[in-house]
Amino acid sequence: MSLKDILVHVDSSRHCGTRLEAAAALAARHGARLTGLFVRTTPHVPQFVMSQLGPEVAQAQRRFANEAAAKARAAFDEAVTATGVSAEFRTPEGEMLETLVLHARYSDLVVIGQYDRRDDNMADEREAADHVILDSGRPVVVIPHAGHFPVIGDTVLVAWNASREATRAVNDALPLLRAAKTVHVLVINPRHNGVHGHGEIPGADIAGHLARHGVNAIAEHVVAHEVDAGNMLLSRASDAGADLIVMGAYGRSRLRELVLGGATWHILNHMTVPVMMGH
Template identity: 40%
Template sequence: MSYTSILVHLDTSTHANARLELAAQLAHRFHAKLTGVFSAYVPDSHTLFIMAGTASYYAEHARQRQEQRDELKRLFHAELARLEVDGQWISAEGYPNEAMPPYSRLADLVVAGQTDLNDPESFVAEQFVENLIMAAGRPVLLMPSSGSFADCGKHVLIAWDGSREATRALHDAMPFLSNATNVTLLTINADRDEPAGHRIPGADIALTLARHGVKVEVREVNADRYAPVGEVLLSQAADRGCDLVVMGAYAHTRLRELVMGGATRTLLRSMTVPVLFSH
């Protein structure tokens, strides 16, 4: 099993080049076609024109966005030629939260970037990354806003809780798992009080992976009852030298995670290595 098509989201942020490099390297590794989709923040022209003196701002913003888009397009095609990867460039029109999901559903893997609060250009749309993960219908590999990760996937950490989302993430990540040097399957508080049969043991799903030729180390961690699961995951990933985390996204409702917090929100905010999310 492999990825035959990879899509990378590109915008005007300072991290777009690094994201393109990661996606191109993955396309080369998996012999996949790479599609670059440019979708960036666009001011609401109707609102701006109502405000006196803003028409020139809108025109200038459009000019700069076009220049940045054209430069990225040149870089995109240069990367394809350098790595001998087949691909295509798409300039997506319209509101990014609506424009990106239809393109994403055509790919085996989507590469996107973590929102960088220190870079205003990384704002594409309200909760863009969260909406992409929820709406794409495909696994989303999210790249942290700092660091270089073009060679990620040598040591993979799977966050396993037996949920539908975790199961889907595990199978969506199979091309990475099949090529990894080390795979660690982590369960947290596996002995917590739950209805019988609610949680699938890590050893059982490891056997399923073994049938695919993936050798897995199963590790169980008992954390404090009130310890945020996301922080435990990040700590374990750092301690074990993992360079990719695989996890299900929003096993709880987004409203619950917004109010109560959750592993998905923690990793979206504080990830230190790329994370492959599936919902």
């Protein structure tokens, strides 16, 4: 399997330029076609309000959407021109999350931005990552809202917990893992038995599987029950100099993670490097 179609979500946030640069670099590295998606959303205004304010409201909304789409197109074209990748830009109208998930299903990989509550232009994107990860059936690379990431995939840290979600994430990430210079497999607080068991040497089985796919991975495991998995994962990523984390998402229900916390929730809120998630 190789990456042929990469979709990047384009918005009006101040972080979008960094996201576009990262997506264009990924597309260039893998010889993929890059599609930019800017969703033209129109706030719902009750009919009785429209009747009082007149058609000027709708005209102003459309004018604002056109201006935002034009700025997004210019930013996308700039990133594409810098890398020379084959590209397409789309500006469909619709509800943000539904439209993003729909277009994501026709790509091999989706690139979106980490939600930043301080950026009003991302107000509609609070749950964008969750919806695309859970509903699109495609792997998602989330780009942090802080920092620049010109290279993604030279040093990759795979978070392995022997779950179905982690298995899916590793399989989806194979094109990136094959192209990586260094791959680390990290098992945190492994269990030796059961459906999520890791055997006598935690991480050895998945490392062997990756080796048969041409990926030479360095496997290690840590036992640190006093430190939550999300913090441990980010700490080890920093120690390894990783520029990408690969992990399964929402091994337990999203509601349970929102209430009790969990690795997916922690990483989505505190990521320091791009993260590829699969579900």
